[in-house]
Amino acid sequence: MEAFLQISFGGLVHGSIYALAAIGIVLIYKTTDVVNFAHGEMAMITAFVSYTFYGIMGLPFIVSFLLALVFAALFGMSIYRLFMKRVQNSEPLNQIVLTLGLFLAFHGLAGLIWGHTPIGYREAIPGDSFQFLGIYMKPNQLFTLGITLVLMLLLFYLFKNTKIGLAMRATQQDMETSSLMGIKVSQIFNWTWASGAVLGAVAGMLTAPVTYLHPSMMSEILMMGFAAAVLGGFISLPGAVFGGVVVGVYSNWISYYVSTELSVVFVFLLIVVVLYLKPTGLFGTKFVKKV
Template sequence: MQIIMSGLIMGCIYGLAALGLVLIYKTTMVVNFAQGEMAMLTTFISFGLLTKYNFSYFVSFTGALIVSLILGAVIYAVFMNRVQAADHLNQIVITLGLFLIINGVAGLLWGHQPESFPTPFSDKVIPIGSALITRNDIFIFIFTLLLMGVLYVLFNFTKIGLAMRASAQDLTASRLMGIKVPLVFMSTWAIGTVLGSVAGMMTAPLTFLSPTMMFDILIMAFASAVLGGFVYMPGVIIGGLIIGVFGNVVSYYYSPEMKVVYTFLLIIIILYIRPQGIFGGKQTVKKV
């Protein structure tokens, strides 16, 4: 039970990071390899607000989310907007370049020594059956559910959500209907960056804060997205939960070093049986 509970908490983090990846991909067809580094950067900003300026946790959390919102919009406006119509390989190279630049800048500014990131709650554990969880674990789980609810409302009951869904289906028709596609794409990058930043600030208290803190999280986020189907958002969260529990089981009963190996072996087996992922449906590709 303890392994499962801990795996579900990590699965929430994987799912949130994957949700940002899928949101950007689903709308703009760009795979953002810099997602983890953008999250790491805003987590360092949150840490600075906490320790240097002595803001409360929730003020620092909110401030970092605002920075991440601006960061996502700026990266799209300055870099990705220029290559939106370019070949996918060019877009991937841009995001990989951003990955390296942000990681290098973070190392220069804050160094590579791991730091302990504070939690907003005490370390008091709460028994649930035979498992023990902390208040921070409960916060991660509830906040993940809350964000899923917010995204559901955003996509189904707001104009920007309708514009995002329309842009994802047909860019030409969206433009003809008066939708400002660049603004929609910028908003998508901003929201996707916020989701990644939430995952980063939830990861840091469980591990350590460092420029490399999101490497494994990004890998698992990609795995969660692929497992869930990469276009179906609830499936991405479920994929993250599956991978979180599976990785914990492998770490405990076999070896922590083999967690990633066996996780991707599981994904290969599932994709061999169901190439579109567990929740992915058939997609029709129109050739012009």
């Protein structure tokens, strides 16, 4: 039982990171209808920027963390302004190919600037493991769970109870009508890309101490984030959170009880089963845009 609780707790920590990545993906798709395959590489670059602030420039870690989040928001806005806005009304396939191109470009750019040798990244809250209720945990793991919970609750509140959230939901329903009603669609999309980039950046900086910094560090996180988003329904923010937790815990169970090499296989097998039984995902519904 102790081993089961321990691996479940580890899966919960990993799942919270997957959930952050999934929320960023779902938020952008839910508002703009764009599937952002460059999400992971944007997070990776932000993690490298954070390391540059504290590891090279010598700034305090918390200052570097916050500055990196500001960079992520500006980065997300720039991606929308320079690239995505120009294909906003084009075919979905064109948008997908563009994000794939950005994925490759950012991956190569990171390798040119910072190299491909893994670099150590410090934990946000260093400290030794301690035991609580039979589970060994580290302060940084609790920080990961805490900051994930805070960001999720903040995002849900903003999306459901603020004018910006209302504008995002209206834009999702009908972009042209929203524009005619006075909603500045480009501005909403701008803030959506900024928010998605910040969520991805947090996931990247929480991942870096485990995987080390290198251009491919977010590959598995992106894959599991997409898996979590699909499992939850892809247009549901609560579904993305639930999907992230399920993917994290389930993959840890498979790694421990079956095989580490088969964990990803079993995760996607689970998704196939879920989608066979409920094609819209666990929290998804059939969605028809109003015209």
